[in-house]
Amino acid sequence: MNTKAILELKDISMYFPGIKALDSVDFSIRPGEVHALIGENGAGKSTLVKIITGVYKQTAGQVLLNGEETNFKSALDAQSAGITAIHQEASMFPELSVTENIFMGHHVKKGASGKGPVDWKTMRQRTRELLDDIELDISPDALVKSLGVAQRHMVEIAKALSIDAQIVIMDEPTSALTLREVEDLYKIIRRLRDEGKAIIFISHKFEEIFDICDTYTVFRDGQLIGDGNVSDATISSIINMMVGRSLDLLYPKGESTIGDVVLEVENLNRTGYFKNISFNLHKGEILGFFGLIGAGRTEVMRVLFGIDKASSGEVRLNGKPVSFTKPKKAMKAGIAYIPEDRHEQGTILDMSIADNITLPNVDELSHFGILDEKAERSLAEDFAKKIEIKSAGLNMKTSTLSGGNQQKVVLAKWLSTGPEILILDEPTKGIDVGTKARVHKIVSDMAAEGKAIILVSSELPEVLGMSDRIVVMHEGFVTSVFEREEADPDKVMLAAIAQPGDESA
Amino acid sequence: MSDNLVRQDRLIDEFSFKKRISRLFSSWEFILFLTLVGIFILFSFISPYFMDYFNLMNASLSFAEKSILALSMIFVILSGDIDISVASILALSSFAMGNASVKGAGSGTLVIIGLATGLAAGIVNGFLVTKIKIPSIAVTLATLSIFRGISQAILRDNAYTHYPLKFAYFGQGYIGNSVIPFEFVFFLVLAVLMGFILHKTTYGRKLYAIGNSASASRFSGINVDRIRFINFAVNGLFAGIAAVLLTSRIGSTRPNIATGWELEAITLVVLGGVAITGGKGNIFGVVIASLLVGYLKFGMALVNLSAKVMVITTGALLITAVLVPMLLEIAKAKQKLRSQRSELKLERKAS
């Protein structure tokens, strides 16, 4: 293990407007090493991966490949330099065959000069070999849209292997795989390692890290917290590094009295997204929803807010069965939903701050469909003040604000509707610590006023710090529900990574 | 720290009177207005018949119908859709009126039939776009052929030329004893009405929201598909209105009536500063663009430029009106990227 590093990152920083995604971090990996990259969502792992794969250009610092400084201008540059990545979100061509998905961008051609026609026979043969390698029993000619999620992931893996890469990055490669497929993947990883390749392995599942990884690096809030050999670490030492910060400051969970049940969800289903979801929500309660990306939490919330339709099941509001076919109906019933994607769903960036805040209220503020600009203005001003939005004026476009202030606009927008039930989906993703604390305070205050709150978050400390109860989901199912007292990081994380089948037992 | 500085800059930006004035003078509408004035000056030098009150008023007849099509097209384009079937709806509507007229319908009935046909055609478009969920360009390309095809299948080589006397007023009448055509006044009235809806009602506000981000609008409780549906229906209705005016003015209906007018209507909207990608633009720009194109063509006709030159002009105007802002935006984005890079470098040095 004393060979020289194949890839070395020195003093890397990456700034986005209003946020330091990475702050002077170092990272290195040697050939024949499987290196775990560990951290919560937003800790800086994916930013680091994007710098390595040429998607982002670092603000400062050096990337050395085989001791030489690189300057990737695109993902393609990194690829030709022998770096390949298996992305978390499959970037595939659903209408095309498995073979083509694997070879798009580097089709094999006939003829010695490589100028002949595309050589389907060879590509199909190589695909066959790659698929055999990972023991995936599908035809190279199968269209990707006909494959299941796990199969697609395996194809992504095959795609990465089709490039003769020196460095393979795997971003949560097992999140959609069954146990048997995970075993196959381990075999592949071990083989690659023995061939002298360097593997960067990103995972939330600790047992995987201990099963397969040699070394690890932990990130938190864009900073390097610790690294070393996996054999020297324990689960609890790693969790400590991931989470270790003073919880009370950032999570000012106040006292609130839990009242009657307002919302009952019973055996809710949406085909292909989640199954048999049941839970209750009380007045004054903050109900946390934890799970990995793709666990189905957002999909449940979308149904509750009337964006999507449930396939079956019942939702009762104050004891009465309801079925919201449109968001407007959910809003009238007193539900507000702060969506996951601030830019695509939460705000309209090219509209003014004031217009964004009043958008869900325009109907209520109008007379016979005619806008009441005065009333709108005063409502916007009230809530901008209450939420402390820092801006040069409410007529400014929302796009001119920092991420944190944009999120405050979204909060103001929905608090102004006077909701009884507030659903927040990843409300503090990608915002600075100050705004984060402010958001938590507002949520906590609302609960103290007796409002019912659902907090969906992939940040374990946030869920642990803020929730009265925690619902944990895994691949479309609820695996556990924890009371505040009994919830600890280990238990909750274990529930979130449970293999399918466990919950039915 | 620099963040604060930037904010202060913006503060000055927002409230300085000077900046506001300069913004007004560099606005798209103002440029259009200047061009309009330029056209008037140019043609009054070239042709002695141009600057004649009676001529100018009468010339409005040649563009009022197209401009009315543009008024409702604004709504469609603002929400990010497009309708290239309007001219065919107009033809179908005119056909329906002609057919009813032959069977002895009176003026009032004809108007109702014309409007109802247009509305119905618009509803068909709206249904296909929002319920079947086929992209609007594909839907209206097909209905463009269907609507005109109906009139062609039945009317063939023939024409309807008999309309009640009273029916002629809409397209040929003048307000009282003045020389102001009814059509022109009607266009202005509709412009005010549509401008009011666009800028002063919840409907208008939602329209802008949808054009900027349909998904964020949906998450804000706006019924996106219903508004898009209404846009297509109203666009059909306005094509019906234009059909009444045009049919009344020329007193005949042939299957090829108003061919190519969809291009003219879309050009007016885009030239008026409405972003083809949706969400941006206002009614004033489109009204000025209507006058601009209308009087440009009137002037060109006075100096005997052929109809084909005008078609080229329209097409070129359409492309330029989209291309120029796009190129400006690309240049601006590049500039911004450059300044961001150097800003980051400075920040890095400072820390």
Added chain:
Amino acid sequence: MKTNLNMKKRLESRESVLIGLILLFMAVMTITMPRFIHPSNLANILKDSSILIIVSLGQFLVILTGGIDLSVGSNIAFSGMAASLINQNNPELSPWIILVIGMAIGLGLGMINGSLVAFGKVPAIIATLGTMSVFRGFTFVISKGQWVTAHEMTDPFMNLPHGNFLGVPNLIWFAIFVVAAFFYFMRYTRSGREIYSIGGNKSAAVLVGVSEKKVQFLIFSISGLVSGMAGVLWAARYAAAVNEMATGFELQTVAACVLGGVSVAGGSGSVAGVLLGALFMGLLNNSMTMIRNMAFFQMLLQGLIVISAMTFNVVMERRQDKMLLNRRLA
């Protein structure tokens, strides 16, 4: 394994359904009108379809990326008119050279569209709606509003489509050649495959190094090239270059594509599908000229066919999606 086979069958069925439709249609026509099946008429149908096949394949590439080319009809008119004028003024010039010039002109017009869309970021619909009228307008300008009639064209020029080779009309040879070229291009070249990738998943395509600009410029150029070729053949075939020629032809090409299973959302479709779609449209056009007064129904029918085919495509896609969802979390 099984499901994959099913999927394949389902997709192949698009072509077999079209073949079935074509045969059924021919059977009905033969029963009602025996002269339909006469070899000379069948040859006519193929000849009539040839130009449509050529231009539809260009349109296919554009639709495959989610765009549309409304200017093909005007491109045909301009290239056809230009070629005819060249022939009229230089009767000694070889028709093959005129064909090359016509194709070059078409290519040039296509490159204008391509530049507007790829580099000017003008949406395809706006760019080609604009050039549709600009190209048509310039057709009038170069012709000064006049026609070029059969008397003014040379025999070799008119022989370009009408001549025979191995007993098969040249026009059909042209179509065969273009179909073969497109088949090879779409199946065996990287550029062809890249067109599929841009239409299927733009961001994924960019991630593996496909240039969106290059692909957009390429498809409009190709669409222009085949339109230019079609323009020359059109003028020579009908022995007249008229300013209004090929008006509304863009709809027929779109019809051939959607009938052939090309999704208007982009990403899926095949050369074989477009070929069959164009043949079906040609068959329909031919039979309408055989029935009295049916020509007047042509526009209406075309529109109805396009909207039905699109609705059919959308419904099929939705059923497929639902099936796939049902298998998840099962």
